Every structure is written in C-alpha cells, then in structure tokens.
Amino acid sequence: MSVPIIQAPMAGTSTPALAAAVCEAGGLGSIAIGAVAAAEAEQMISRARSLTDRPFNVNVFCHRPARPNPAVEAAWINRLTERYHAFGGRPPAELREIYTSFIVDDAMLEVILRQRPSVVSFHFGLPPAAVVAALRAIGTVLLSTVTSVAEAELARVVGVDALVAQGYEAGGHRGVFDPDAADDRLTTAALVRLLVQRQPLPVIAAGGVMDGAGIAAMLSLGAAAVQMGTAFIGCPESTADAGFRNALASDAAFHTTMTRVISGRPARCLPNAFTGWGEGIASADVPDYPIAYDAGKALNAAAKAAGDFGYGAQWAGQGAPLARALPAAELMRALAQELSDAGWRPDAGMASTPSGTQR
Ligand SMILES: Cc1cc2nc3c(=O)[nH]c(=O)nc-3n(C[C@H](O)[C@H](O)[C@H](O)COP(=O)(O)O)c2cc1C
Numbered sequence: 001m002s003v004p005i006i007q008a009p010m011a012g013t014s015t016p017a018l019a020a021a022v023c024e025a026g027g028l029g030s031i032a033i034g035a036v037a038a039a040e041a042e043q044m045i046s047r048a049r050s051l052t053d054r055p056f057n058v059n060v061f062c063h064r065p066a067r068p069n070p071a072v073e074a075a076w077i078n079r080l081t082e083r084y085h086a087f088g089g090r091p092p093a094e095l096r097e098i099y100t101s102f103i104v105d106d107a108m109l110e111v112i113l114r115q116r117p118s119v120v121s122f123h124f125g126l127p128p129a130a131v132v133a134a135l136r137a138i139g140t141v142l143l144s145t146v147t148s149v150a151e152a153e154l155a156r157v158v159g160v161d162a163l164v165a166q167g168y169e170a171g172g173h174r175g176v177f178d179p180d181a182a183d184d185r186l187t188t189a190a191l192v193r194l195l196v197q198r199q200p201l202p203v204i205a206a207g208g209v210m211d212g213a214g215i216a217a218m219l220s221l222g223a224a225a226v227q228m229g230t231a232f233i234g235c236p237e238s239t240a241d242a243g244f245r246n247a248l249a250s251d252a253a254f255h256t257t258m259t260r261v262i263s264g265r266p267a268r269c270l271p272n273a274f275t276g277w278g279e280g281i282a283s284a285d286v287p288d289y290p291i292a293y294d295a296g297k298a299l300n301a302a303a304k305a306a307g308d309f310g311y312g313a314q315w316a317g318q319g320a321p322l323a324r325a326l327p328a329a330e331l332m333r334a335l336a337q338e339l340s341d342a343g344w345r346p347d348a349g350m351a352s353t354p355s356g357t358q359r
Pocket of ligand 1: 008009010011013032034059122123145166169170171172173206207208209227228229230231233314315316317318319
C-alpha cells in the first residue's frame, strides 16, 4: 500500500472492479463475500485477480449462526404483511437464514485456502482458533473489526495481525461480536486512542472518515491506516442503485440512523420508509440476523418493483453528506492529494503525532 487507505468491504455494494481500482491506485481494495455462497465468492476473487496483480482483502462474516424462533418470525411476517400488500406483493410463508456464517462454512474456508488472498478480514466476531491457524499457515494477513477494548483483546488472543476499530458513526452493520450485549457506542476517535494506548496491534480507523483531512486526523491519533466505506458508495464501480445514490445525495445523508429492523443486527443507514416504520420496535421482536434480512430483502424487492426505493438497505455512515460521486481512481487521487496537503508523506507519515502514540 502506498496510501494508508483500505476500501471497506461492502456486501451487496462493493465489487471486484471497485476493489481492483483502489488497489491499482495504491490502497487496499476489499472483496465482500459475507453475503454470498462459496462458488460466487470464488468467482469474485478470480474477477479481482483478473483486474489487478496487487494484494487485496477478502472479508467474511463471523456471526453466531442464527437462532430460529418460529413465534418471533411468524409475528414479524404478520407485522410486515400490510407493507407487502401495499406494494402488491405477498409476504414470504417463512423466513430463512439466508447467509451461512464463516465460522461454520467449510466450503468457504476451502475457497479461501485455495485462493490464498493476501489479506482476510473478519466482521461480527472471530472464527475458531483452528481456522485462524489454517489461514495463518498460508501466510494471509488477518484483520478483525472490533468496537471495544474487550473485543480487541479477543482478536489479539486468537492471533489477528491488525484491528479495524469501528466507531459508532460508521456506515453499515455494527461489527459488535454480540448484538444483544450492552454497547458503549464508542466513537472512532475514542476507540482508536484506547486501542493505540492499550494493546500492541496496529489499529485501522473505520467510521466517519471521508476525506484527506479525516484520514490525517486518524493517523495523527496513532492509526496505521483507515478503512472507508461510505466514501466509496458513490463510485460508478459500486452496485448502489439509483435510489441509494439519490438518497446519499439528499438531505437524508445528514440524518443517518442505527436500526436492526432491516437485517436483524444493528446497522447505520440513511433514514427511509423502512427505518421510519421500524422506530420503537423492541430488539426482542426482531428475528435473529440474517433471518430478518430475508423479510427485509423481500419487502425491498416488492417496493422496488412498485417504484418505491424506501425499503432498501441503504447503509451509510455519519459522514455521508461528504460523499463524492467519483470514479474510484479519481477519488483515490483526490484523497491522496488531500492527505499530502494535510502534511502526510509516504515515507515519513504525519509530520507530528501526539505523545502516547505508539507508531
Ligand atoms: C454499504 C456498506 C456496506 C458494508 N458492508 C460491510 C461488509 O460486508 N463487511 C464489513 O466488514 N464491513 C462492512 N461495512 C462497514 C465497513 O467495513 C466500515 O466499518 C464502515 O464503512 C466505516 O464507516 P464509514 O462508512 O463511515 O466509512 C459496510 C459499510 C457500508 C457503508
């Protein structure tokens, strides 16, 4: 990496073309395979390989496998039925666990061991120690999203190489290991400082970083790099649909909200009709992740077919109003220039760092 920028994996939004463009521009691109099965993941990795010779990151979801609860799921379908009907659709008869967690997905592990990506990152938790050992044995650098000092300690003990410190302002799913535990909702800056001071692994800042000044600020706090998601949604290389792009460019970007009604896990997104509908619903009434997502995706499909974009998973962070709709190569050039203007040099880093900063 010649610029300390990781393009965040964004399941359903980022693409191999986006990752490759970021790699070619000197950053680290990411392929998000958390929401696809092993065969499709392998195709995505091959596609990225065909577009760049540079290293890239492959990101997997390590959530606790879903705990089905037929009563909660039936009540959820009932609650949503009127919404499906409003769009001329029909609610699903039952809800499925639409993604397999990497922690129990042997086929996905085989793909990764065969493809040997340079970097693998974990979201929502950690795989078992044996899987970590297998990945380390092929020389893969391992990253883990963490949202607290306690999660960072678990990641360090299992043997990851660096931590992605995800603040509460970040777009997309909150990477908390246990979505039902108390959440201190640490900001990116606070979490970066806590981790830099308390543990030895390099820290990658994620959440609300949108431009060179933001990157420079995180590097000054001791981060080794940043991971940026929302900043890349507007790139033509992303699969964001017209509704998502328009919403990102609208006043909604100023009012991102954390909700679990779309997928079953807390995630930050642009406010829309779905998040408005979900306000005030108790967590216990929402089916487990990703069972709730089955209902959410079906509702979005029905709404979109009727021309309504208000039910999509429009994940975005608090920096959303700062997003730019530029091709990835141009965005990377602009970020590198802004970072340089802020005093960062490829060989020397930031001109000054505060005391208590390790690196
Ligand atoms: C549209 C979108 C999808 C995301 N999907 C993933 C994902 O598949 N895996 C993951 O580890 N993080 C995912 N994230 C979270 C990012 O890794 C990162 O924490 C976040 O984008 C940082 O905050 P920012 O959006 O303010 O830059 C996603 C974020 C967004 C905006």
